[in-house]
Amino acid sequence: MNVKLLIDTVIQQTTVLVAQLATTAGIRAPLAHVANQVFLDLANELETQGGTRKVAADMFGLALRSYQLKIQRLSESLTDRERSLWEAVLDFIRAQKVVRRAEVLTRFADDDEASVKGILRDLVESGLVFQTGRGQKTSYRAASDEEIEQIVAGENHDSLAMLLWIAVYRSGPVSFEQLGPMTGAGKEELEDALVQLLDEGRIIEDERGDELLYRADTCFIPMDEAAGWEAAVFDHFNAMVTALCVKLRQLRLKTLPSDVVGGSTYSFDVPEGHPHEDEVLALLRETRERVSALRQKVSDYNDEHGRDDEAPRKVTFYFGQSVVE
Structure with missing residues (x-):
């Protein structure tokens, strides 16, 4: 098996997916942190699977000392990521009470004008910025925290709850500490989403000794559920990756008719x-x-x-x- 070739093609296709997600519905999501985050996550996963730091350093083509310094540097700097142009434009508008389009274009004269105009349009459509006037008299005002909260509070909370429900169902029983890395949510957001899911009866608390765990016996998100879009994409991608990883761990590279783990792809003209x-x-x-x-x-x-909790099989x-x- 040509592992390097397979890794290269998987990464290429994954970048296609990330790029599509980052530009969905005209949104320009910040990506400055992605390369560093991929390095950190991959390094952590290699150690989780039993690899030593020296082995991981060799796989990245780094000396052990250089590898350790990079891990330390990136871990310390993740909270201070570079701002994207999208974020910079929004912050500039927020710093003014009202700002004209010409002032925005002048402030970002070193950036592509079409990109700046596109970002202004995105900010208005998303409700983060309000627009008045037309042409040269166009002006912008940033939405207040209260106005933004009214627009996105319910949407983001429901999306996280759906994502969390799937994570608990797929990986449970799971602890609160384990759920953070799975969803990328902050502590308060996670607590609120867990309370909602518990109140709705979608997840269950299990006390095992001194540890509090969460599990879900079922998970069903209707096709017409607007807040379930992110969760559905995550769930499908996670299911595919899990199937591939289980197959690889079994060290069975050939597919047999009797296999219960694997996948098939068919194309039709x-x-x-x-x-x-x-x-x-x-x-x-x-x-x-x-x-x-x-x-x-x-x-x-x-x-x-x-349920047979003594011999579970999902x-x-x-x-x-x-x-x-």
Whole structure:
């Protein structure tokens, strides 16, 4: 197996996904921290899987001392990340009571004008900035904290709750300390989301000795749930990565018909009017209906007979479909 080639192609495709997420709906999410965060997360994961720091340093092509210094430097500087142009424009507007478009363009004269104008449009559409006037008389005012809170409070909280629900379901029983790195949420945000999920009966508290753990017996996010979009993307990506990692840990590089861990990918060339067009396009809907019905049967049986916590086994089945024209 050519591991280096596989790693290179996986990273390339992952960057495509990150770039798409960063620009979704016209938003320009800050990415200045990504390279350093990837290095830190990868270094931590190598150690978690049993590798020593010397081995990890060799894998990165660094001397042990240089590797240790880089880990220390990045860990200390993560809270002071470089600002993106998007953040800089927003901070400039916030520092003024009212600012004209010409003043913004002058302040950021060294940056691409089209990018600055695009960011101004994004800020207005997102509700972070209010716009008055037209043309040369266009002016901007930053939304107050109270105004922003009214716009995003419910949306962000519900999105985190959905993400947290999936994390608890997939990884539970799990402690509060373990949930932070899984979701990237702060302590207060995490506590609020946990309280909401507990009140709604979506997750359960388990006391095991002196430790308080959380678990979820079920997790279902409706397709039309607006706040579940981030959670659905995370869940699908996590399921795919988990399946690949389990397969790799088994050291079985060949696929057999009797395998219960793995995946398959099929592509179809079906131009409009193809005799099998409807059959191919229906794969997603039909698979979703079949799996939903099966999940309901399993859930009904488990509710009637109880869970076997002594010998738990969770099977995750993921699927997806894209149409590129």
